[in-house]
């Protein structure tokens with residue numbers, strides 16, 4: 001018997017014991033002979049390793065030919081986007097290596113310059129503002145969210161909630177129901193038989209998980225309407241999705257059962273920027289110009305032009321929507337999780353954001369990999385050794401999930 005990581009798991013190996021996901025759901029029985037579809041199922045459910053009968057073969061994978069010139073180009077560009085993050089910490093060194101490999105294979109060498117910088121904006125004509133004051137005086141109209149979200153919140157917070165309670169709420173919106181069923185029937189979840197109702201989805205996946213997924217789908221509508229000349233909404237959505245998927249996987253590796261709630265926290269972590277891009281497009285354009293000229297980090301320059309950061313705006317917005325405190329807390333502290341009273345969830349979002357930026361999976365406007373708060377790694381016992389597996393799982397899920405949220 002030997003425990004092997006999913007990267008070492010090959011077709012034909014036999015499971016020594018059953019494979020279950022973080023929530024204890026049985027995925028494959030003891031004695032199963034592994035097929036490629038099984039490896040996909042394990043990856044999609046965030047399983048890190050399994051026990052197999054006998055010994056694993058140490059046979060090396062076939063080496064592929066590498067164009068060294070292109071590889072060097074990818075490395076040079078990745079070094080540029082890592083300039084604020086540094087490479088001294090073993091986590092960042094390993095992330096740098098994976099980022100070069102990922103961008104080289106994805107043919108994506110450029111920094112995530114998603115934003116069109118306004119050339120005509122004259123710094124003197126754009127007023128610096130105190131956004132926090134304006135928000136507290138309610139001079140800015142924050143986006144509204146459907147009443148379904150607050151009803152879903154009640155379902156999450158009530159331990160007595162049944163499958164029927166959540167089905168009743170979700171079924172009020174035919175669009176939400178259709179999207180939810182499309183996702184649970186996709187290869188992302190890899191169920192063998194078709195799930196044709198919300199109650200059935202709740203029975204199989206769990207009440208809180210389905211409610212969280214429904215909240216994520218409902219809040220995505222707020223991202224629409226980001227002005228094209230300020231930011232690319234598709235890239236913004238992709239960055240949010242990548243962060244959500246990474247957060248979900250990191251949570252699973254840390255035996256944290258609220259995987260879908262962390263998915264939503266990742267999905268919404270930069271939502272404050274949506275308000276800034278929509279309502280303060282002049283200041284946003286100036287921010288981008290300043291960062292492009294001086295190679296500054298966007299989130300650090302925000303305070304100069306807006307008097308606060310996108311995390312402050314996100315907190316005000318999510319509180320207005322009455323979303324759970326754990327979620328608001330994770331969003332508010334995602335750039336400095338060691339300052340959080342409860343640092344575990346913010347640390348997960350912090351690392352997910354850094355990884356998503358490093359790999360160039362979408363962009364919320366930031367061109368560089370943000371600083372690493374090293375304490376985040378201790379808060380969730382994250383060893384650089386598992387980073388490659390997490391990146392592989394996330395990029396695999398990203399490809400199969402992206403169309404559901406961006407179409």
Ligand SMILES: [Fe+2]
Nearest residue numbers: 269270299334
């Ligand atoms: Fe952020």
Ligand SMILES: [Fe+2]
Nearest residue numbers: 269270353364
């Ligand atoms: Fe982000």
